Amino acid sequence: MKFACIGTYPPRECGIGSFTSDLYHSMLGDINQNENEGFIIAMKNSDEEYSYPKEVKLTIQQENRNEYIAAAKHINNSGADVCILQHEYGIFGGQSGIYILSLLHSLKIHLVVTLHTISNTPSYTEKAILKEICKMANMVVVMNLKAIDFLTDIYDVPREKIAFIEHGVPDFHFDQKKVKKEFKLEEKKILLTFGFLSRNKGIEVAIKALPKLVKKHPNIIYLVLGKIHPSVMRCSGDEYLIYLKQLVKKLKLEDHVVIPNSYIPQDDLFKYLYASDIYITPYNNEAQITSGTLSYAIGAGAAVISTPYWHATELLANGRGRLFDFHNSNQLADILIELLDNPNTLNALRKNAYEYGRNLTWPKIGAKYNLHVFNILQDEIETKGQSFDILIMPQFSLKHIHRLTDDTGIRQHAKFSIPSLQDGYCLDDNARALLMALLAYTEKNNYKALELCPIYLSYIQYMQNDDGTFRNFLGFDRSFLDEVGSEDSFGRTIWALGYLLGNPPNYSYYQSGQSIFLKAVPVFEKLKSIRSIANTIVGISYYLQRNPTDDSMTELLSRLSKKLVTSYEENSSDTWRWFEPFLTYDNAMLPLALLHSTEIHNDDKIRATAFRSMEFLISKTFTNGYLSIIGNDRWYEKDEKRATFAQQPLDVMAMILLFQQAFKLTKNEEYLNKLFKSYMWFLGENDLRISLYDSETNGCCDGLESYGVNRNQGAESTLAYVISHLTVLKAHKDFNREIFAKKRLAKKISQNVIN
Structure with missing residues (x-):
């Protein structure tokens, strides 16, 4: 573009x-x-x-x-x-x-x-x-x-x-003590306002609040950084600056107010923001729809006090700042005294502001602009040969997810669409649920999904043992039902945590996820199950996308990947290119893990193993032009007949994720075609030609049986469907980006030929 x-x-x-x-x-x-x-x-x-x-x-x-x-x-x-x-x-x-x-x-x-x-x-x-x-x-x-x-x-x-799309903020980080020392203000409490100066900024309101404040906190310094607005200078010169300086002198605040009247470079500005104890925007009227200075203050995690103009009322909601009435210096003074007298309250404001500000950094805001612009340009994109039509997909819904979720976590099972309380909760499903919620927020900007994340993340945290392993099952009465869960549940949890660390919606969730993830690291190389290893590889790969300089984790990824390659070499032959002498459950996770590892390592052997095993799996599941998952009633042993029924949605989800990653690495549109065909398994393109997605409940049935559909709609199957739905939407965006890139290249070549 x-x-x-x-x-x-x-x-x-x-x-x-x-x-x-x-x-x-x-x-x-x-x-x-x-x-x-x-x-x-x-x-x-x-x-x-x-x-x-x-x-x-x-x-x-x-x-x-x-x-x-x-x-x-x-x-x-x-x-x-x-x-x-x-x-x-x-x-x-x-x-x-x-x-x-x-x-x-x-x-x-x-x-x-x-x-x-x-x-x-x-x-x-x-x-x-x-x-x-x-x-x-x-x-x-x-x-x-x-x-x-x-x-x-x-x-x-x-x-x-x-x-x-909110106002972006630069992604600067400074230590308050260090910058205070740099500015020789370490013994001071700093109030700050910055931006171009004009009458409507209300600086005099803040200055008039200082005498009352200084009596209780004599170490106060109020910095007013910025210069007279150019248009104001053209019309009335520095009259406003003179007025402010006269007011400071009248109130005997010369030792407490600094107005340098100079434009501050962005780097220095953020240093001052981090050095400040409280940031003030005392604007004189509500008619300000956007304030870049206010956004900067939130981005720096400043404790903000402001008059209730339009942008401040919205941005400072939910404990991210405090408001005072227009022109009310006395009220401002009282709030300043309250906050400076109560460091815990002040720090809570700073924490809330900082966490919200992480969503406003320019890389994230720029990405939103890019996404919106790409969507606009899609109308012009040549879509001939497009592999799928998202218009036939059901409307995205989390209704059944919310039905299954309470304040402990997502419940395992349902009788039809009604949650089964007696079956309690499991780690596998809460890990998948965390992954689903993060994907929904990333792909759909779904804030209701984001609100579910703390529930699933806290379940994972609660189930972790001191040695880094996890329990799996929890009764409805919140009693532990096992000491150590399966390796599969461990691997799925690391996958979800890795995705969180690679795509954190805010800093608080990142910190929580990082604590659990790193505590589990010593367990990684003790894993025996190749599916657990595969899930763990995917989690590490997501983690390394955000932390590429973590050399020890990169080496660990390499060692785990080689375990899968070794398993493949020990079991494969010309007619059986697979990691085991049988195809069982969650098969696509094995080549998927190696494709993720390839993205990090670019290792030819790992890549070759991934694609050979993937093509073998395709040959066993797409023989009739639609996806026919290996059935779970007796699976598929080498040289024996495969099982057709007890097909599980979880296996379909893994196939969809596999094709998405294959397209990401190769840009081969055939993988997108198979991705959408795999998704259509949920909607009736399967061995029984019957839909497993329930449009009334927005849940997914538990499996495809020889007699028909298992109509129970538990967490695993519904989460598999929702994750698959979101993956198709992401693949559709990726596909259109590739089409657009090809169009741009063709346009450039054409222009070069003409020139």
Whole structure:
């Protein structure tokens, strides 16, 4: 994908410029970085002269309408697939920035618009301009949920056009004690506000709160970092700065307030954020839909106190900060005293902010932009030869998962669709449930699934023994039913934990998962079951995707992989290319594990073993053009007849995951074809031509028997279906990305030939 970004850009000192730069680099830095390329069209004032970086290919003088037209032509001829516009009325020329419409009307490519200001009481011109921009846009990005209502109710923007993607934050980390020492402020309690200064920022409100605070905490320093906003300087000079300094002098706060009136580089800014004890945004009115400074503070894990403007009300909810009334210095002083007097309360705010801020880092925000843009471009993608149609899939639902889950974990079994309490819980299912919930959150942004994660993770934590092993079964009365669980349950748990560590939804879950995972590591090389080893390999592979420098874990992965290869070499022949002298259950996990290992090690022997065994398994399960799983009633011994029935959903899930990983490594579309055929087993493309998915309960039946379907809908079968469903959705996205990449390559080759 090639994209053009329009906005202000560094070295121009502007919040939108920083946003544009961070977004540009994060979109290039996504997992598809070898496919993505982009460039910048920078907005500037007529009196500005900057030395822009190489990605800036063109500039537009704000008040020169002809340059907007020229920029549109440049973009259209650049080979870009999409234009991403940062919209703020004040950075474009003409009344209320109307000149930008000349550029947008001339564009011949897709348009994505990020709105930095949305008024609920716009002027006639402001409303007309924004409505026209949104009409031309394929997608409108907002950073506050309230903005969605504004756009639909005031500007008549269709809801399906609007994407909610929060303001990104740089991924900096500093130690508070060290940066305080660096700034020679280690003996001080630091209050901080930063950003361009203007009357609406309410700095005077915070200053007026200090006398009451200083009486109780005389070591307070209030840092106001930033300079007078350029537009304010043009209109009224440094009048506001003079007023603030006079106020400081009047209140005898010269030893407690520092206002350097200078633009602070981003690295230093984050140092100050980490050094601060409390961050304050004392803005004077509610009409601020987005605040980059507030997002930065949350991203740094600062304890934030703010007036209740729109963005703050939303971002500081759920214990991530504190609010005080507009212009109420006395209330602000009381909150400051309360927090400084109660370090535990203060630290709780910091912790909540930091955990939430982990979801706002630019790599994650850039990935969301990329995903949304890819979805937009799919309408143009040539899908001839596409292996499957996701429109025939049932609507995604977690209804039965919620029915099976209580505050202990997910229950093992169900009588039809009703949970069977007497059968209690098991580790296998709670590990699968954790994997399912994480996938649902990753692929569907399903926050209800995310809310289930602590339940399943706490079950896993509760079942771990001191030596790193796990118990498996727990009664409904929460009594342990075994001392040490099966190796299979151990391996499945490591798989789920590894996926969590490779794809953490937040830092808290990462810490919890890491503690359990690392405690279990000494058990890895003691495993005897090759399926347990296979599941463990998958978990380690996910872990190493996020921790690639862990050399000891990389070596451990290699040793475990060689155990599977050795098992294959000892049992395989020209007619039986398999790891054992029989095909039993969860067969696809064995080649799947080696494909995951190949992704880390790129070992030719491991790779060859993976593909040979996979093709052998395909030859035994796809003989009739649809998936026919090895039955569990007597399995399939070498040189004997295979069992057809007692087919289990778990085996189907493993096949789907196998084909997904094979496609990821080879880009061979035939694997996607088999992936979807495997999924259709759930919907009736099987030996009995009957569906196992229950559209009324949103559960999955437990198996395919000779007499028909086992109508019980336990955790294992439903989790296998849901994970399979999510894997198909992910494979569909991956496939379209590959199609798009091929199209881009063909387009480049064509352009080179013409040139």
